[in-house]
Amino acid sequence: MSAKLGEEGIEKLFSGAPQFFCRTEKHYAGAPHPVVAFPYDEELEIRDLADHVQIEDKAWSGVTARPHLTRDLNHDPAAVAQRRLSAKAHFHVRCNERPNMLSMQGLEKGTVGYQAALELPAGDSLEEEQFGFESVGTKGRVIVEARERIMSTFGWLRRISENEILDRLKVNGVAYRSNDLRRRPSSESYRDLFHIGIPGGGRAGFMRPAETVIDRTDHHSLVNQINALVRCLATPNVWIDLSRIEWRIRLGQVLWGQDGGDDLEDPTGVHDAPDAAQRAEEKYWLLMQILVSTELLIRLDAVTEGEQNGTESYRPNDSLYFERQATESLKWSLLLARSWLENIEVVEHDEYHRDVDRQQAAAPGAPQPGWLASVVGKLSSTLRHAPHHYLIRGRNGQRQVDGLMHFARKIQWPGIDDYESHISRSVKTNMKTVANPESGQPSLTVPGTTTTAAAAAAAAGAREAGRAPSPNLSEPSYFGAWDVTGHRGHPHPHRAPYPQYQKIQAPRRKVAAALHPSGWLSKTYIFALMLPGEALSHFLMATLLENDAEALGRLGPFANLCDGFLYHGKTFWSTACIVGRVLAAGQGAAECMGWISTSVLPKGIESDRWLNIEVEDVADDLTRLGKKARIWGKRRLERDSSIVGDSTEMSAEPGDFTMPHENVYPTPPPNVSVQLTALELLSAVETIHPSPLSQVVGTPRTESVQLPDDVPAHPARMTFNVVTGNRTEEVSLTLTYDISFVTAYPCSPSRRVRFVKAPGSPTIQQIDVSGSNNLGKGSRSVFRAGHPLHKFYNYTVMHISELLAKRDTALMDLLRPIENRTPKTVDNRVLVVDCITTPADLPFELMPTSPVTGTFEFASTSGSHSLHKRTGSLPNKMHLECRRRQFGSDMEMLVRALCARKGWNAIISRSNRSCLACAIREAGALGWRVVIRVD
Numbered sequence: 008m009s010a011k012l013g014e015e016g017i018e019k020l021f022s023g024a025p026q027f028f029c030r031t032e033k034h035y036a037g038a039p040h041p042v043v044a045f046p047y048d049e050e051l052e053i054r055d056l057a058d059h060v061q062i063e064d065k066a067w068s069g070v071t072a073r074p075h076l077t078r079d080l081n082h083d084p085a086a087v088a089q090r091r092l093s094a095k096a097h098f099h100v101r102c103n104e105r106p107n108m109l110s111m112q113g114l115e116k117g118t119v120g121y122q123a124a125l126e127l128p129a130g131d132s133l134e135e136e137q138f139g140f141e142s143v144g145t146k147g148r149v150i151v152e153a154r155e156r157i158m159s160t161f162g163w164l165r166r167i168s169e170n171e172i173l174d175r176l177k178v179n180g181v182a183y184r185s186n187d188l189r190r191r192p193s194s195e196s197y198r199d200l201f202h203i204g205i206p207g208g209g210r211a212g213f214m215r216p217a218e219t220v221i222d223r224t225d226h227h228s229l230v231n232q233i234n235a236l237v238r239c240l241a242t243p244n245v246w247i248d249l250s251r252i253e254w255r256i257r258l259g260q261v262l263w264g265q266d267g268g269d270d271l272e273d274p275t276g277v278h279d280a281p282d283a284a285q286r287a288e289e290k291y292w293l294l295m296q297i298l299v300s301t302e303l304l305i306r307l308d309a310v311t312e313g314e315q316n317g318t319e320s321y322r323p324n325d326s327l328y329f330e331r332q333a334t335e336s337l338k339w340s341l342l343l344a345r346s347w348l349e350n351i352e353v354v355e356h357d358e359y360h361r362d363v364d365r366q367q368a369a370a371p372g373a374p375q376p377g378w379l380a381s382v383v384g385k386l387s388s389t390l391r392h393a394p395h396h397y398l399i400r401g402r403n404g405q406r407q408v409d410g411l412m413h414f415a416r417k418i419q420w421p422g423i424d425d426y427e428s429h430i431s432r433s434v435k436t437n438m439k440t441v442a443n444p445e446s447g448q449p450s451l452t453v454p455g456t457t458t459t460a461a462a463a464a465a466a467a468g469a470r471e472a473g474r475a476p477s478p479n480l481s482e483p484s485y486f487g488a489w490d491v492t493g494h495r496g497h498p499h500p501h502r503a504p505y506p507q508y509q510k511i512q513a514p515r516r517k518v519a520a521a522l523h524p525s526g527w528l529s530k531t532y533i534f535a536l537m538l539p540g541e542a543l544s545h546f547l548m549a550t551l552l553e554n555d556a557e558a559l560g561r562l563g564p565f566a567n568l569c570d571g572f573l574y575h576g577k578t579f580w581s582t583a584c585i586v587g588r589v590l591a592a593g594q595g596a597a598e599c600m601g602w603i604s605t606s607v608l609p610k611g612i613e614s615d616r617w618l619n620i621e622v623e624d625v626a627d628d629l630t631r632l633g634k635k636a637r638i639w640g641k642r643r644l645e646r647d648s649s650i651v652g653d654s655t656e657m658s659a660e661p662g663d664f665t666m667p668h669e670n671v672y673p674t675p676p677p678n679v680s681v682q683l684t685a686l687e688l689l690s691a692v693e694t695i696h697p698s699p700l701s702q703v704v705g706t707p708r709t710e711s712v713q714l715p716d717d718v719p720a721h722p723a724r725m726t727f728n729v730v731t732g733n734r735t736e737e738v739s740l741t742l743t744y745d746i747s748f749v750t751a752y753p754c755s756p757s758r759r760v761r762f763v764k765a766p767g768s769p770t771i772q773q774i775d776v777s778g779s780n781n782l783g784k785g786s787r788s789v790f791r792a793g794h795p796l797h798k799f800y801n802y803t804v805m806h807i808s809e810l811l812a813k814r815d816t817a818l819m820d821l822l823r824p825i826e827n828r829t830p831k832t833v834d835n836r837v838l839v840v841d842c843i844t845t846p847a848d849l850p851f852e853l854m855p856t857s858p859v860t861g862t863f864e865f866a867s868t869s870g871s872h873s874l875h876k877r878t879g880s881l882p883n884k885m886h887l888e889c890r891r892r893q894f895g896s897d898m899e900m901l902v903r904a905l906c907a908r909k910g911w912n913a914i915i916s917r918s919n920r921s922c923l924a925c926a927i928r929e930a931g932a933l934g935w936r937v938v939i940r941v942d
Contacts, residue, residue, distance in 0.1 A: 023755035027932035059120040066410020069537040098307035102338035104539035113750030117591025127514040128636035153244035163239040177353035188309040197227035236303040249339035259531030300344035350535035356396035401534040417599035421575035544601030561615040592899035621720040648932035652799025664795035676806040677732030688721035744910035751916035751926040793922025913937040
């Protein structure tokens with residue numbers, strides 16, 4: 008009987024192996040939080056391993072609410088200074104987007120990370136629409152009545168003018184940066200907040216005094232003020248619920264939307280406001296929501312700073328009371344408040360003009376700015392009220408423009424050099440733009456182009472491309488209620504047996520929008536008034552297009568932001584589209600912030616245009632959405648990915664483990680050469696038909712609106728020329744299913760551990776964890792072979808040549824049957840697709856390595872008790888491989904296309920970044936059955 012490994016042996020054997028968990032966070036609502044940990048390692052180089060890239064630009068930080076560092080901190084002094092400024096005590100809002108946007112761009116292009124893969128089926132996009140908020144304009148009766156109550160004499164608020172709201176937001180912007188509330192008398196901040204009699208006059212508050220107090224020692228205390236603000240913001244049916252993803256996107260539409268052609272379309276029923284009066288009313292309520300939220304956040308920051316300095320008594324019971332009262336919607340309002348205070352500045356009109364005059368005096372004769380310069384400086388809607396005229400401008404316009412240029416360079420935007428110089432010229436004079444004193448409106452057009460001219464250019468481009476011109480942008484309803492899911496408003500064919508899925512729900516939403524020069528999508532990005540979630544990718548591409556007159560003219564104003572388009576000899580695809588996720592595996596493809604660019608063009612399409620892809624959801628995936636998602640099964644997830652399988656650490660023996668392998672066969676498989684020959688968009692099997700808004704909204708204005716012709720949704724097919732040995736064949740694969748790819752989590756096997764395989768058996772006979780190499784010459788280093796795998800796991804290795812020959816076979820028929828199966832046996836079989844082209848019998852030192860492991864420096868193992876010693880920054884080295892785009896091939900596109908045809912979600916495991924055993928365990932955690940091994 009062999010000796011037990013014990014806890015110490017297991018710890019050394021699985022040093023550097025990621026372990027997969029799911030943990031419930033008591034302060035967070037919703038699904039548990041996926042976690043990957045290295046519990047047996049203390050070295051930062053190992054603990055900092057990640058399966059996703061870092062956010063590369065501080066302009067994109069708003070994409071997530073989770074703590075993170077951006078990569079520009081390594082070389083940008085301004086970013087470092089801003090980081091230090093934000094390091095002061097802030098109240099941490101216990102609210103996060105789902106899926107985790109940090110995990111939405113895996114190390115492999117076109118993939119996501121482990122966290123995002125688990126969170127997508129339970130993500131924010133599955134939330135129901137907010138009841139009563141079906142319009143950007145007037146809301147439902149229940150909403151109107153609730154707002155009347157909160158403004159009544161028995162409610163929390165009194166109605167103040169929009170000018171007063173802006174005045175208070177101006178004061179709050181200053182208070183946020185020099186928060187002295189805890190040093191001021193509490194009665195002073197109390198009087199400023201609540202509408203009470205003020206001896207000798209003074210500014211009256213906008214809230215009515217609260218009758219209920221929780222701090223009876225000081226009726227005016229910050230704790231009581233916080234309590235009143237929390238109860239006001241938690242009032243149901245009054246405020247926009249920003250936990251709903253559609254309202255995170257439409258936030259800018261409420262503030263900056265115009266009457267003509269400014270709508271956004273998604274699978275929700277939310278539609279545009281029919282007139283300016285309704286827009287103004289909803290803008291008022293949004294500004295009021297921002298005001299109440301900023302008042303609350305400033306006070307929460309004050310007590311948090313007091314806690315850190317030991318000068319404020321915010322009792323544990325007070326924190327508990329806050330968490331009980333704070334709804335998810337309230338927490339998202341606090342995130343909005345933080346975004347506003349960090350990025351938006353309210354200034355008086357006279358103060359703005361003084362700044363402009365100073366800059367004009369410093370640089371006489373400078374060229375007049377264009378549209379983007381204007382929008383960087385101020386809001387399009389300047390509000391004129393006595394005694395002051397206020398302007399709202401962005402604090403970080405230059406940062407946002409730099410981020411836009413970074414995005415354009417990363418996706419290799421055509422003509423980027425000319426485009427960048429144009430933007431730079433505009434930004435240099437952004438503070439010199441003067442609002443029209445007659446209209447109060449700034450100039451908001453691209454240089455040389457007016458809104459009308461842009462529409463004409465778009466129509467001309469459409470006619471040149473052989474497409475029907477889109478409707479005039481000046482029409483009040485630019486296009487109808489589009490069902491961009493491709494199901495023409497009918498229940499999804501796979502969802503018929505499941506009544507809860509009759510309404511279109513999907514982890515990835517489809518979004519379409521009307522583009523304008525100076526559109527609200529661009530303004531939202533430039534002002535950086537963004538909330539965590541997927542919206543940033545839409546804002547980036549929309550801003551890029553809206554400020555490129557040539558692109559807008561060629562492509563037209565209708566933008567399907569979740570599929571792709573052909574422009575200037577390149578195609579650009581959203582990662583929400585399966586075509587983009589497959590093409591991303593090709594050599595030379597570029598990925599950035601949810602967009603893929605590639606030189607692969609659809610066959611037979613020569614003109615620039617938007618492309619709409621027909622795709623189906625995987626039937627099994629639809630049964631695992633929401634509360635049925637795998638993320639809720641914490642114990643099963645951890646059991647199915649355990650390093651010791653179905654045993655325990657105390658009972659594990661060397662014979663319980665194997666060293667999984669690929670690319671080692673009794674008979675060597677034939678060499679396989681793959682070349683992509685065509686990407687085709689097939690004849691549409693279904694067509695998306697626009698529905699008149701009157702059928703959805705019931706507004707009389709849509710009766711006379713000209714609707715565009717049908718927009719076809721095309722299934723995509725990829726054709727490859729495959730040479731297998733001496734045989735050549737053409738393989739055509741239709742990308743039928745909307746599947747996902749995940750980057751296998753990196754690992755770092757120990758160099759000190761050696762093993763000996765049992766003769767004639769894949770199991771391990773002996774394991775030496777002492778580092779003394781006492782097993783002799785027949786032993787092999789775990790560092791070279793990867794981590795061991797418990798016999799609990801069942802996997803089948805299949806070479807790509809064999810899989811292509813059996814490509815019409817069902818997945819379960821490709822898997823090896825389970826031996827000695829009992830009623831309690833878990834079917835955890837996994838198919839490993841071997842796409843590795845490096846011969847297995849080469850010495851390890853001669854095998855190609857990626858920067859992830861190839862640049863490590865290991866200390867000598869003799870007499871050393873340190874498992875790993877590395878130099879340099881491992882995360883930087885991991886992201887280096889993405890920047891160099893050194894990986895990718897037509898074979899990788901082929902195997903991804905095959906998975907899309909069959910409906911197989913797959914893990915992409917690159918040799919020498921992650922071992923096969925860890926990838927198989929990760930497949931167990933995700934509940935997936937396919938691992939693709941590439942080199």
